[in-house]
Amino acid sequence: MREPIRMSDPTHRREPPAGQLSGWRTGVREALPLLGGYIPVAISFGLVSLQAGFDTLETLAISTLIYAGASQFLFVGMAASGAPLWLAVAMTLLINLRHVVYAPNLAPWLPRSRWWPWLMHGLTDQIFALAHVRLPQLPERQRVGWFFGAALLAWLAWIGGTLLGAVAGERMTAAWPLLGEIMPFALPALFLVLVAPRFTSRRWSLALAVAILAALVCTLSGFTNGGIPLAAALGALCFFLIRLPPRDGRQP
Amino acid sequence: MSLSLWLGLLAAALGTYLIRLLPLWWMQRRLKRRDPQSRVDAMPEWLAVLGPMMIAAVLGVSLVPKTADASGWLATLFGLVATWLVWRRTRSLGLPVAAGVAIFGVAIVMIGALFPPG
Structure with missing residues (x-):
């Protein structure tokens, strides 16, 4: 007999019932651990981008529009080194190609809404991991709000972190060198919690x-x-x- | 930033967005052809397995500490064990992450104090 592939898991049952909070508030609350990983990396990106010759506005535009961590580092690095622009764009897209499997994995739990095409901009590795576990557990009426809250918080944190890095990155890393080392552990910890029920x-x-x-x-x-x-x-x-x-x- | 670089940035941003969006449309069309009661079954089996595997792979990537020396790895191990134990007890999202980061931080500081570099 073929082993059933469990798509949802009830192991987060001790979380407060989703009905107690509105969908977007639940999304914001549950995406908070992501900030421990996002903000230090975004600060690093802001710093690196300025050192590569981009100004603050351009750096913010990259974080706001591309919104894909590793590929942003590659994009500014290649642009600064004088690599052909088409190659920088192609490499950026190649790195982000892994995202193609994310939306189809979530699709069965996405209720009909005209917001989904806009919300897909926020479908990062981390938001996917969180949504893949949480969406099946939420009532259908809360899912758009949940995704909106979680994705918006992560996006704003990424942009805010980038701004911090561009404006005060050097001073911050000099003042609190350990913070940048400790906070990113929130990401493996979160991924472990997300994968553990599997x-x-x-x-x-x-x-x-x-x-x-x-x-x-x-x-x-x-x-x-x-x-x-x-x-x-x-x-x-x-x-x-x-x-x-x-x-x-x-x-x- | 030159105009060509702005255009390059927009192309990279649009391409990244489409990579996230187009597969959703493909899957939604596939789901529309199915009975609403069997939406989950509409997903190809390989895709259903690939989802959790992607999360596992992102976990593997994120395990490498920023300072990948013995103290970084040891602190990572402590942090993971703490996260796992708190998750086993609470089955929640936030508490295990907070506990993992706290123990990881304490381990980094203590190992640094006990075995100062150089």
Whole structure:
């Protein structure tokens, strides 16, 4: 028998019932942990962009419009080094290509609304990870509001962090060197919480572990962005190819 | 910034937006052809597996500490264990993250104090 693929998970059941808060407030509240990762990276980007020769307004425009962390660093780096513009654009898009699987994964839980096309600008890695777990658990009427709140908070935090970095990045990193080192741990902690409920069987556990380790190895080898889809594909391949018997000895 | 660079920025921004938007339209058209009761089943199995794998991969990428030395890795381990334990107990989103960051921070400071660099 084929193992059912669990799309939603009730393991966050001890969160306050969604009905107690409006959708967008719940989204804002649940996206708060993202800020620990977003703001330090955005400050770094603001700083790097100014050092690459862009002014504050241009730096803000990049963060507001492209809104995709790693590819922004690449874009300003290539532009500053005098690389052909078409190549900088192509590399930016190549890095962001991993986003193609995000919206289809969320689509079954998106109620009909004319807002979704606009909200897709906010579909980052982190918002996807959060939405993939939370949307199936929310009542349908709250989902647009939830996504709006979470995505808007993350977007504004990214823009605000960029502004901080552009205006005061050097002074801040000199004054609080540890803060920039500690706060980004919010991201792995959040991703761990989001992926933890998926460890429901030996088959899922092995596949997820393969994806995590492969991504880790890719990052340590300097292949960060390409490593994400590659590691995910390896994990999925492992899921489909390797069938482990369950611990109690029954057939999977 | 020159006009060509502005155009390049707009092209990168528009392309990134379309990468996020177009697959949604594709999936929504696919869902429309299905019975509303079986919307989840309309998703191809490979896509349903790829979603959690992408989250796992982003976790793997984010595990590398900013300072990837022994103290950074040790603090990461402490932070992950704390996050996991608090999640096991509370099954919530915010508390495990807060606990993980706190323990990671304490570990960074303590390891730095016990084994100063150089």
